[in-house]
Amino acid sequence: MVPVSVRALTIRYGSTTVLDAIDCEVAAGELFFLLGPSGCGKTTLLRAIAGFIAPAAGSIRFGDQDVTREPAEKRGIGMVFQHYALWPHRDVAGNVAFGLEVQGVAAAERRRRVDEALASVELPGFAARKVAELSGGQQQRxxxxxxVIVRPRVLLFDEPLSNLDAKLRDQM
Known part of the structure; x- marks a missing residue:
């Protein structure tokens, strides 16, 4: 993972300023938590870092690269959304492999990396299961x-780690 630097970031929706000149630094490999009440801008900041929202002002850097105007697909981020955004028509392996498919990774390499990724989140043997058959914790995994399968430069969680079971949380 690379360092992330946010400088004077301002996000507006129409005439409403949602984030006003936010600054933060996250060191490479550091776990960094945004804490605050509902509606205070935590998700908005994550979505701006991910490239889903364009800032009105300020900058976002990943290492030495200014990514402020880079589209999300060029930033090399991984993101776990609040509601997981899993596709019900795909099995577990299909959900996990999606980013690799988009990257054009060969089928044999995708299968190997899916098995590796599922083992890393303690779900070996779950590849063929339907998403609807999983518990909430398993869906989060x-x-x-x-x-993580796409080996992102930055990994964002729009979800509290408290929702992970203690063993997996400690492992991360």
Whole structure:
């Protein structure tokens, strides 16, 4: 993972300023938590870092690279969304492999990396299961595996780690 630097970041929706000149630094490999009440801008900041929202002002850097105007697909991020964003028509393996498919990774390599990613989140043997057959915690693990399998430069969680079971949380 690379360092992330946010400088004077301002996000507006129409005439409403949602984030006003936010600064933060996250060291490479550091766990960094945003704490605050509902509606205070935590998700908005994550979505701006991910490239889903364009800032009105300020900058976002990943290492030495200014990514402020880079589209999300060029930033090299992985993101676990609040509601996991899993596709019900795909099995677990299909959900986890999606990013690799988009990257054009060969089928044999995708299968190997899916098995590796599922093992890393303690879901070996779950590849053929339907998403609807999984518990909430298992769905979160699938979303996490889908995010890390692409080897992102930055991994974002729009979800409290408290929702992970203690053993997996400690492992991370």
């Amino acid at each position: 699938v979303a996490l595996a889908r995010s």
